[in-house]
Amino acid sequence: MKNRERLGSRLGFIMLSAGCAIGCGNVWKFPWMCGQNGGGSFMLLYIICLVVLGLPAMTMEFSVGRAAQASPIHMYQKLEKPGFKWGIFGIASLIGNIALMAFYTVVTGWIIYYFIKFLTGQNADFGFTQMITNPTVNVVFLLVTVVVAFAILSFNLQGGLERITKYMMLALLVLMLVLAVHSLPLPGAAEGLKFYLVPDFGKIDGSVVVGAMNQAFFTLSVGMGGMAIFGSYIEKERSLMGESVHIIVLDTLVAVLAGIIMFPACFTYGLEVNAGPSLLFDTMATVFNNMTGGRWWGTLFFLFMVFAALSTVLGVCENILAMVRELTGLSRPKGALLCGVGIFLLALTTALGYSVLHFQPFAAGTAWLDLWDFIVSNNILPLGSLVLALFCCNSFGWGWDAFVQEANTGKGLKVQPWMKPIFRFVVPAAIAFIYIYGMATFAWNRSPRFL
Numbered sequence: 001m002k003n004r005e006r007l008g009s010r011l012g013f014i015m016l017s018a019g020c021a022i023g024c025g026n027v028w029k030f031p032w033m034c035g036q037n038g039g040g041s042f043m044l045l046y047i048i049c050l051v052v053l054g055l056p057a058m059t060m061e062f063s064v065g066r067a068a069q070a071s072p073i074h075m076y077q078k079l080e081k082p083g084f085k086w087g088i089f090g091i092a093s094l095i096g097n098i099a100l101m102a103f104y105t106v107v108t109g110w111i112i113y114y115f116i117k118f119l120t121g122q123n124a125d126f127g128f129t130q131m132i133t134n135p136t137v138n139v140v141f142l143l144v145t146v147v148v149a150f151a152i153l154s155f156n157l158q159g160g161l162e163r164i165t166k167y168m169m170l171a172l173l174v175l176m177l178v179l180a181v182h183s184l185p186l187p188g189a190a191e192g193l194k195f196y197l198v199p200d201f202g203k204i205d206g207s208v209v210v211g212a213m214n215q216a217f218f219t220l221s222v223g224m225g226g227m228a229i230f231g232s233y234i235e236k237e238r239s240l241m242g243e244s245v246h247i248i249v250l251d252t253l254v255a256v257l258a259g260i261i262m263f264p265a266c267f268t269y270g271l272e273v274n275a276g277p278s279l280l281f282d283t284m285a286t287v288f289n290n291m292t293g294g295r296w297w298g299t300l301f302f303l304f305m306v307f308a309a310l311s312t313v314l315g316v317c318e319n320i321l322a323m324v325r326e327l328t329g330l331s332r333p334k335g336a337l338l339c340g341v342g343i344f345l346l347a348l349t350t351a352l353g354y355s356v357l358h359f360q361p362f363a364a365g366t367a368w369l370d371l372w373d374f375i376v377s378n379n380i381l382p383l384g385s386l387v388l389a390l391f392c393c394n395s396f397g398w399g400w401d402a403f404v405q406e407a408n409t410g411k412g413l414k415v416q417p418w419m420k421p422i423f424r425f426v427v428p429a430a431i432a433f434i435y436i437y438g439m440a441t442f443a444w445n446r447s448p449r450f451l
Contacts, residue, residue, distance in 0.1 A: 007233045012162040014243065015169045017230045018250045020221050020315025022172070022308055026255040030219060031262045035272075037211050038203030039195040043259075045204065045212035050220070050248055053213060053430060056423050057222040057385040058244040059407055059415065060392040065231030066240065067398075067406040071322035072097075072225025075232070076391065079398045086397065089387050090323075096224035096380035097320045101343045103372040104316070105149075106350040108309040109141030114281060115302035123288065123295055128281040138351035143344060149313045150340035153321055154333045161318055168307045175304035176257045182297065183260060188267030196263045210438035213431070214377045219251060221315065223384030224376075229319045242412030254308070261301070317343070362444055378438060386431045393424035400424065 007013050034042045068075035072093035076086035113131060117123050131137055152164050183189060217223050231240070265287040266272070288298030317339065325335045349357055353368035361371040391397035400420060408414040415423070 006235070007162055007230070009162075010234075010238065012166055013230060013234050014246055014250070015166045016162060016315060017227060017243075018169065018247045020226050020230070020312055022169070022219075022251050022254045022311055026219050026251065026258055026308065030215060030255045031259050033211055033215050034196065034259060035263075035266075037208045038200055039263075040197050040199040041201065041203045042208055042212055043197060044199045045209055046216055046255075047252070049213045049216035050252060052422070053385070053427055054216045054220050054222065055241070055244055055248060056419075056427050057217070057388055058220055058227055058248065059241045060388045060403065060423070061222050061225070061227040062231035062240040062244060063403055063407040064388065064392065064398070065225070065228030066234060066236070067402070068228075069232050071232065071326050072228050072319065073323040073326055075225070075228055079391075079402075081396075081399075084396060086387075086391060089384070089391075090225075092380065092384065092387075093225035093228075094320070094323050096376060096384060097226070097316050097323075098343065098346065099372050099380065100224075100316055100376045101313070101320065102346045103350045103369045104309075105145045105313060105343060105347045106138060106142050106369070108145045108306075108313055109138065109351070110281065111302060111305045111309050112144060113137060113141045114285065115299065115306050118285075118288070118295055118298040118302055121295060123285060123298055127285075131281075132354045135352050135355045138355070139348065142347055142351045145310075145313060146340050146344045146347070149310070149317050150321075150336040152314060153318055154336040156332065161314055165311055165314060168311055172254070172304050172307040172311070175300055175307070176254060176261070179297070179301055179304065180257045180260045183262075183264045186264045186268040188269070189264035192263035192265070192267035193260065195267070196259045206437055206441060210434055210441075213434045214382060214438070217381040217385055218377050219255060220248065221312070223381035223388070225319055225323075225384075226316060229322050230315075232322075236409045238410040239412035239414055240407045240410075241415050245413060378442070382431050382435045382438075386428055386435070389423065389428040389431070393420070393428075 007016065030046075034046075064075050064079060065072075068078040070078050073090040074087070076089050080086040110131060117126055153161060155161075186192075221227060262284060265284070269287050269290055271286060284301065285298065288294035288301065291297060320343070321332070321335050321339050324330065324339055325332070328335065328338075330338065349359075349368040350372060353359060357368065359368055359371070360366050361368075361374070392403040393400050400423075404415050
């Protein structure tokens, strides 16, 4: 681990970082969150949160990673000033990444399962509830996801993760554009796009604001070191705010395209846009089953979903692998085997949570997946972003001057002096207020979110 691995190109860095950000958060969670929270109103707040909170947080996370030249487990420790103990937040990053993979790998397995069903022409005899309550299906496709991810990660950084992600992300973007163009001529496209893109300010309340902020952090993978690890793999030719803008634009493009694919189809076929997590599965499967050539359009749709989900699985698992290797000194292959086995065993809680391992953390019907998502989306991501802001912008942390020097090294968009109050005061205050409000109003006895 003394000679840190490097990415081979700027394109590789952008595609890897965007791939980690782009995933189920964009094309599974974003559309149903948008559908349940007023469509265009949620979209507006989401974009505001991306610009005001997400962009500073991503810039800070890249900067900490590149300056520390370490994974999140040690990055705070390497940059902290004498007498301060920020290193504990590295442990929180490891826990957060593992908790995310405890359910994200299972959801990725669901998507692979749907892709295979459409590809083989068996798309008319299965459903979301039937799938998640089948322990064999869940365990087998979880295993497939974990094996594929860590087999790729066992190779060196440039030959494995960077090469695969570049091809996968380019294929993802092409597939999304094809599917979006296909959705636009549908009879319900105008009504669907109006719901999706035109804000209804009467639908905005505190819960929508909380949901938009949590979704912004979830989709960007900021707050628990997802971006820091890639920052540690790059040289200093480019400034980091400019790179963050490119990644956020690409990430937002995918989220917007996902809605353009889904909502016109929902309005065309009279399906519920607020169906929740099953929007991607049962709702879109119904759309394709009633569409001319639907089997093949469905195959393309779930293939792009496989690419989107796997890009995040690879990015987050690389983060976990890097932290474990720094703690243990293991080689890539041995570390990949250890991490793969550990994540598989932990993710069994989610895979079997609707069949064998019954556990209801909130209301009746909730399961392990709801708990893992609550830990990650509602707590670790916003609190991790709050820690980043405090660490980078204050003298008791890394400090504003050191952060700006690192962020502005290289060509590209720079952090400007007038931005200091936004980074130092607005970002942490907004995150803290929205987080506290979200916890105070959280429906602990709420119905399950993933059924």
